[in-house]
Each structure stands twice: as structure tokens, then as C-alpha cells.
Amino acid sequence: MQVIPPALEKLIENLTLLPGIGKKTATRLAMNILRRPPSQARELARSLVDLHDSIQLCSCCFTFSESDPCDICAEPRRHADIICVVEQSADLLAIEKTATFRGHYHVLHGVLSPMDGIGPDEIKIRELLARVANGTISEVIIATSSTVPGEATANYLTDSLKDRPVKLTRLACGIPMGMDIKYADKYTLAKAIESRSTAL
Amino acid sequence: MQVIPPALEKLIENLTLLPGIGKKTATRLAMNILRRPPSQARELARSLVDLHDSIQLCSCCFTFSESDPCDICAEPRRHADIICVVEQSADLLAIEKTATFRGHYHVLHGVLSPMDGIGPDEIKIRELLARVANGTISEVIIATSSTVPGEATANYLTDSLKDRPVKLTRLACGIPMGMDIKYADKYTLAKAIESRSTAL
Numbered sequence: 001m002q003v004i005p006p007a008l009e010k011l012i013e014n015l016t017l018l019p020g021i022g023k024k025t026a027t028r029l030a031m032n033i034l035r036r037p038p039s040q041a042r043e044l045a046r047s048l049v050d051l052h053d054s055i056q057l058c059s060c061c062f063t064f065s066e067s068d069p070c071d072i073c074a075e076p077r078r079h080a081d082i083i084c085v086v087e088q089s090a091d092l093l094a095i096e097k098t099a100t101f102r103g104h105y106h107v108l109h110g111v112l113s114p115m116d117g118i119g120p121d122e123i124k125i126r127e128l129l130a131r132v133a134n135g136t137i138s139e140v141i142i143a144t145s146s147t148v149p150g151e152a153t154a155n156y157l158t159d160s161l162k163d164r165p166v167k168l169t170r171l172a173c174g175i176p177m178g179m180d181i182k183y184a185d186k187y188t189l190a191k192a193i194e195s196r197s198t199a200l
Numbered sequence: 201m202q203v204i205p206p207a208l209e210k211l212i213e214n215l216t217l218l219p220g221i222g223k224k225t226a227t228r229l230a231m232n233i234l235r236r237p238p239s240q241a242r243e244l245a246r247s248l249v250d251l252h253d254s255i256q257l258c259s260c261c262f263t264f265s266e267s268d269p270c271d272i273c274a275e276p277r278r279h280a281d282i283i284c285v286v287e288q289s290a291d292l293l294a295i296e297k298t299a300t301f302r303g304h305y306h307v308l309h310g311v312l313s314p315m316d317g318i319g320p321d322e323i324k325i326r327e328l329l330a331r332v333a334n335g336t337i338s339e340v341i342i343a344t345s346s347t348v349p350g351e352a353t354a355n356y357l358t359d360s361l362k363d364r365p366v367k368l369t370r371l372a373c374g375i376p377m378g379m380d381i382k383y384a385d386k387y388t389l390a391k392a393i394e395s396r397s398t399a400l
Binding site for chain 2: 005007008011014017019020028029030033040044050055071088109
């Protein structure tokens with residue numbers, strides 16, 4: 001006997017494809033959607049369909065955007081000679097929220113991961129090298145994650161760009177702001193000691 | 201300047217309407233959907249639209265179902281004289297999973313909550329009283345949550361049905377199976393002591 005109606009089962013199944021959403025959460029979400037007015041479900045469905053229809057990759061920095069070039073690349077007051085290299089568009093958004101960076105970006109759409117068959121050609125590395133090769137770039141900030149594949153990608157980029165006349169920088173690693181030192185993990189703490197700066 | 205494309209912003213906004221999904225999770229989900237093939241987003245959208253189109257309330261027990269009466273009410277081998285009253289269809293699914301109950305259900309679609317303007321007429325209480333009034337019901341199991349509104353609803357139902365020739369029962373409260381007694385909260389433990397049964 002079919003206790004869960006097939007249409008509900010289908011929605012649950014599609015929701016579980018999303019990251020961090022298991023069967024239980026998907027069921028809770030689907031039951032909640034079912035209890036709300038149908039117009040809300042249709043509105044959500046419409047925004048899902050519209051998403052890929054109206055968003056593309058910026059041909060310059062490869063972030064998701066409704067226009068090409070994207071608003072960041074098109075903004076004349078930003079420093080086009082500084083490129084911040086990030087793994088994903090979500091990292092770009094996180095950096096934009098800090099309102100401390102006024103340069104351009106380059107979204108790799110992944111990290112090097114030979115085990116998964118992801119080499120330099122599978123992510124936007126060639127495109128980055130081409131941007132740097134045209135000679136207008138003065139600094140490349142490598143802002144990949146401080147994970148093993150993130151570090152490997154950063155090392156690859158450093159190696160590929162070291163002979164270019166550009167300044168190569170990395171984000172600082174250390175104790176998160178507001179964190180009690182006794183709660184910092186030993187690797188972060190070791191890095192913070194190693195990268196210590198002079199007190200004023 | 202618009203950093204998040206409007207179509208992405210719209211999807212994030214619609215996702216935050218779901219329970220337990222805040223702005224951060226919604227952004228993560230939306231970025232993930234954007235990175236997947238458009239066909240997956242469309243498939244999810246289709247299942248959202250189909251949901252309300254194909255699911256209705258069973259006119260007997262008021263659970264969500266694609267057929268009317270629902271599969272449970274239509275199943276001849278189930279005991280139609282025992283009604284298990286639950287708050288939501290999700291509770292029905294949870295009870296069905298135990299495979300220990302072979303009677304029928306009645307979904308209230310809510311609990312009494314005078315502060316929120318939810319009285320007996322706002323949930324399916326009148327419909328339950330009518331089902332009991334027709335004289336074919338021998339037992340009503342009140343399976344509302346053991347929360348304040350759940351208990352209030354259970355008390356209201358007990359009061360409304362106490363003069364009817366039906367057995368009124370409640371789910372047992374006590375220590376969850378497998379739980380160490382020292383970790384049980386004091387209210388549960390008090391209830392477990394109060395409702396103790398004779399050891400064989």
C-alpha cells in the first residue's frame with residue numbers, strides 16, 4: 001500500500017538531491033510545502049526555472065551573472081588590475097560582503113583534484129593565465145580555501161604565475177576574529193604563531 | 201551595485217520561506233542548484249507544481265492523498281472502527297512506519313491555539329465528532345503531541361467525546377526506548393514513574 005502519495009514522494013526525492021538535505025528533512029519540507037497555498041509552491045517552481053534561463057557566466061571573471069560582463073567587471077571604479085581568484089561564486093559573494101576589496105575576481109569553478117579527474121583544464125585556470133598574460137594585471141590574490149585541494153590549487157597557480165611580472169598574494173591565515181585562543185585548533189594556532197606580525 | 205543576480209536573489213528569497221531554511225542555507229542551496237544541470241532545477245520545479253495539482257485531502261480522514269478516499273481508508277483489511285487522531289499527515293506517516301497500527305486515522309491539520317485564533321472550527325474537530333457520532337467507531341486513540349497545545353487539544357477532544365460510547369485512549373508517555381535513565385529529562389522521568397506498569 002502506498003502511504004506517501006507518489007507526487008509527494010517525487011518531490012521528496014528531488015529535494016534530497018540538494019546538499020545537506022536528507023530524506024527526513026526533505027519529507028518535512030515537502031509536507032510543509034503541501035500545507036501552504038499552492039501559489040507559494042508555484043512561485044518557488046518559477047524561480048527555479050528562471051534561474052538557469054536568466055543567469056550565465058561572465059565571460060571575463062566567470063561568476064554567475066545576468067549580464068555579460070558582470071556588474072563587477074563592468075564597474076569602472078573598481079581596480080581592474082587586481083584579480084582575486086576564488087573557487088566558487090559563493091566565495092566571491094562572501095568577499096563582497098566584507099566591502100574591503102575593490103578589485104576584480106576570477107572564479108575557478110572548482111579546485112584541482114586529480115583523484116576526481118579534475119585537472120587544470122577542468123577548471124578556469126587557462127582563462128586566468130590568459131587574463132594575466134595580457135599584461136594589464138598587477139596583483140593576483142589567491143583566495144582558495146585552506147583545505148588540501150585548495151592549497152594544491154594555490155600552489156599550482158603560484159607555480160604557473162611565478163615568472164609573470166605580477167605580485168602574487170594569499171589570504172592571511174590565523175585565529176578567527178573574536179575567538180578565544182584556547183579554542184583555536186592547533187594547526188590554526190601554529191599558523192598564527194608562524195605568521196605573527198609586529199605589535200604597534 | 202547588484203552583486204547577487206536578481207534571479208538568484210528571488211530563488212533565495214523563496215527558499216527562505218521553507219521551515220528551518222535561513223538566508224545562509226538558502227544561498228548555499230541556490231548556488232548549488234545553479235552549478236547543477238538546468239534539467240535538475242526544472243525537474244524539481246515540476247514536482248513542486250505537480251504536488252498541489254495531484255494531491256488533495258481524503259474526505260474521510262483528511263490526510264493528503266492522490267485518491268479519495270485515501271489508500272488507508274479504502275483498504276478493507278484495516279479496522280475502520282478504530283480512529284487514531286493526529287495533528288498532521290506527517291504524524292500519520294510516522295505511525296504507519298511502525299507497522300503496529302491497523303486502524304484508520306483522522307488528521308486535525310493543527311492544534312487548538314486560542315492565542316493564534318485557532319479554535320475547534322479552524323481544525324478538523326467537527327469532522328471527527330461527526331465520524332464518531334455515526335456510531336460505527338469503537339475506539340479513538342488521541343495521538344496529539346505531548347506539547348502544551350497538543351495536550352490542550354487532547355483534553356478538548358476527551359471532553360467532547362466522553363459521553364459517546366467509545367473507548368478513548370492516549371499514547372503512552374515515558375522513557376524513549378534505548379535511552380539511559382540518567383539522561384531522561386525530569387518531566388519524562390516523572391511521567392514514566394507515574395505511569396509505571398507491573399513487571400511480568
